[in-house]
Amino acid sequence: MPTIPTEPAIQVAGLRKSYRSRSGDQLVLDDVDLVVPAGTVTALLGANGAGKTTTVGVLSTLLAPDAGTVRVAGHDVVREADAVRASIGVTGQVTAVDELLTGAENLRLMVRLAHLGRAEGRERVAELLERFALTDAADKPVSTYSGGMRRKLDLAMTLVSAPAVVFLDEPTTGLDPRSRRTLWDEVRALVAAGTTILLTTQYLEEADQLADQVAVLHGGRVVAQGTPDELKRVHDAGTLDDVFLALTEPAAATPAETTTTDQEAVR
Amino acid sequence: MTAVAIPPTHPTLRPRPVSDVLTMLGRSLLRAVRYPALTVFLVVGPLVMLVLLVYVFGGAFGAGVAPGVTPGADGRAAYLAFIAPTLLVITVVGGATSVATSAAMDAAGGIMARFRTMAISSGSVLSGMVLGFLVQALVAVVLVLGAAFAMGYRPDAGPSDWLALVGLLVLLGLALNWLCVAMGLHARSVESASNLPMVLLLLPFLGSGFVPVDTMPGPVRWFAEHQPFTPVIDTARGLLAGGAGLDGATVVQAVAWCVVIGVAGYVWARSLYRRERRL
Numbered sequence: 001m002p003t004i005p006t007e008p009a010i011q012v013a014g015l016r017k018s019y020r021s022r023s024g025d026q027l028v029l030d031d032v033d034l035v036v037p038a039g040t041v042t043a044l045l046g047a048n049g050a051g052k053t054t055t056v057g058v059l060s061t062l063l064a065p066d067a068g069t070v071r072v073a074g075h076d077v078v079r080e081a082d083a084v085r086a087s088i089g090v091t092g093q094v095t096a097v098d099e100l101l102t103g104a105e106n107l108r109l110m111v112r113l114a115h116l117g118r119a120e121g122r123e124r125v126a127e128l129l130e131r132f133a134l135t136d137a138a139d140k141p142v143s144t145y146s147g148g149m150r151r152k153l154d155l156a157m158t159l160v161s162a163p164a165v166v167f168l169d170e171p172t173t174g175l176d177p178r179s180r181r182t183l184w185d186e187v188r189a190l191v192a193a194g195t196t197i198l199l200t201t202q203y204l205e206e207a208d209q210l211a212d213q214v215a216v217l218h219g220g221r222v223v224a225q226g227t228p229d230e231l232k233r234v235h236d237a238g239t240l241d242d243v244f245l246a247l248t249e250p251a252a253a254t255p256a257e258t259t260t261t262d263q264e265a266v267r
Numbered sequence: 268m269t270a271v272a273i274p275p276t277h278p279t280l281r282p283r284p285v286s287d288v289l290t291m292l293g294r295s296l297l298r299a300v301r302y303p304a305l306t307v308f309l310v311v312g313p314l315v316m317l318v319l320l321v322y323v324f325g326g327a328f329g330a331g332v333a334p335g336v337t338p339g340a341d342g343r344a345a346y347l348a349f350i351a352p353t354l355l356v357i358t359v360v361g362g363a364t365s366v367a368t369s370a371a372m373d374a375a376g377g378i379m380a381r382f383r384t385m386a387i388s389s390g391s392v393l394s395g396m397v398l399g400f401l402v403q404a405l406v407a408v409v410l411v412l413g414a415a416f417a418m419g420y421r422p423d424a425g426p427s428d429w430l431a432l433v434g435l436l437v438l439l440g441l442a443l444n445w446l447c448v449a450m451g452l453h454a455r456s457v458e459s460a461s462n463l464p465m466v467l468l469l470l471p472f473l474g475s476g477f478v479p480v481d482t483m484p485g486p487v488r489w490f491a492e493h494q495p496f497t498p499v500i501d502t503a504r505g506l507l508a509g510g511a512g513l514d515g516a517t518v519v520q521a522v523a524w525c526v527v528i529g530v531a532g533y534v535w536a537r538s539l540y541r542r543e544r545r546l
Contacts, residue, residue: 011444062544083386098294100301112286113382115283140299151532157381
C-alpha cells in the first residue's frame, strides 16, 4: 500500500525544556528540531543524560514544553493533548504493567480503556499474546514474569489501541540477544504496517539495523540528523559508533560540513 | 485509493468518564482479590483492638463511659457498646491509609505514566482507586461489625439509622480516600506513603473514640471537641444507639467535616496527578 505523506508524524521546532528544582533550573533541551516522516523509524541517540527521555516525555504529553512547537500525528501536544494521546502509544524505560494482574488481564485493561468492542478486544488480546509469545504465560501474574517477558507485555499493551505513532524509550535495554531480535522484528512489522516509530537507544547497532533516520542529541540540541549511511559519509566514519563519539565528545572537534556542528564550534 | 500517512483518530478513543471509572474500579477490585493480605489487614487491625480493648480493658473502663455500671461483665458490655462505632470508623480510616500506599505504588511504577499518555478520562485513574478501596473498607466494616455482634454487641438502631450510618461511613470513606490518594502521590516513596495517613489513625484516640471528652484536661479536651473525628464518631454512636443523645448540630458538623476534607483532598489529588514528574 503506497503512502503519500501529507504531514510528518512528528514535528519539533525550537523545543526548550528545563526542570525546576530547589537548587535552580536545569536546562535539558535547549533548542531541539526534529522531523519524523510518517511510516518511518527514527532512532534518537545521545549520551546518558542528553535528554532523550525528556524529549519522549514532551512528545507523549507527560511534560509540557517551555518553548517551541511540538506536533504529533497532526496535533499540538499542548493545545490538543487528548487528540495526541488518542494517536500514540508509549513504552517507557520503567516497565508500565500491573504486577498483581496476569498478562491477559493487563491487556484486557488496555482493551477497555481503548473502548474496543468485546469481540474485537478478545481478538486483539489473543493476537498480541500470540505475537509476543506470551500465550502460555497469559494467565500467570506478571510478578512471576522474567524481565524480557515484562518488556514484551509492556509493548503489547502499548499496541492494543493500534497507535499511529509509537514511542519506545530504550526498548531493548537489559534484553538478551534473542528477545532483542524479537523486538526488532516487531518494530519492522509495525513500520511495514504504516506505524511511525521514534525509539531511543544506547545501542548504535540497533539504530543501524532499524532506523531509516538517526538523530543525535547533544548539549540540548539535535546535532546531526540523517540516514545512518549519510551520517557515516559526512563524518567519514566506518560505523555509527564513530559518528556518535565524534559528535558527542565534550569538546567536539567535529567536521564543519553541517550547520549544526558549526554552531557547536562557535560555542 | 489515496492512502494517508496518518490514520484518522480512532473515534472510540474519545474519553468516556463513566466507562473509564468503572474499568479502573474493576482494576482496583481485581488487585484486592489478587492481594487479599491488604484487605485481611484492614479487618485484623480493628479486630485486635476490639478484642483487646473489650476483654482486657473493658471490665474496668465500662464504668468510666457508662456511670453506674459495675466493673466486670457489665463493664465489658458497656465498653463494647461505646467503642464498637469507633472501630467501624477506624476501619474506614484503615482503608484510606491503604489507598495512599496503592497510589504511591502506581506513581512509582510506570503504570500511572502510561495512563497519563492515554486518551482516557483523567479523573478515572484516581477515582477507580478511591472507589475500589471504599468497597474494601465497607466489606471490612461488615466483618468488624459481625465480630462485635459475636462478642455480644446489640445496637438499638432502626432501619433508617442503619441507612444513615451507611451514608455516613460512605461519605467519610470517600473524603478520607481522596485525602489519602493525595498524600500517597505527595509521598517521595512507597515506603513513606503511609506515614502521613497514620496521623489520621491517631485522631480517634484524641477525640471521643475511646473515652468521653469531658474526662480530658483543658487543652486536650479543646482539641478533641474541635477535630473532625469527634462529631463523626458521636454521630455513628448516636445512630447505632437508635438516635439516643444525638443532636442535629453534631450531625451537621460531621457531614460538614467530611465534605471539607473530601473536596480539599480531591482538589489536592487532582493537582498532584497533573503535576509533572521528572523523567
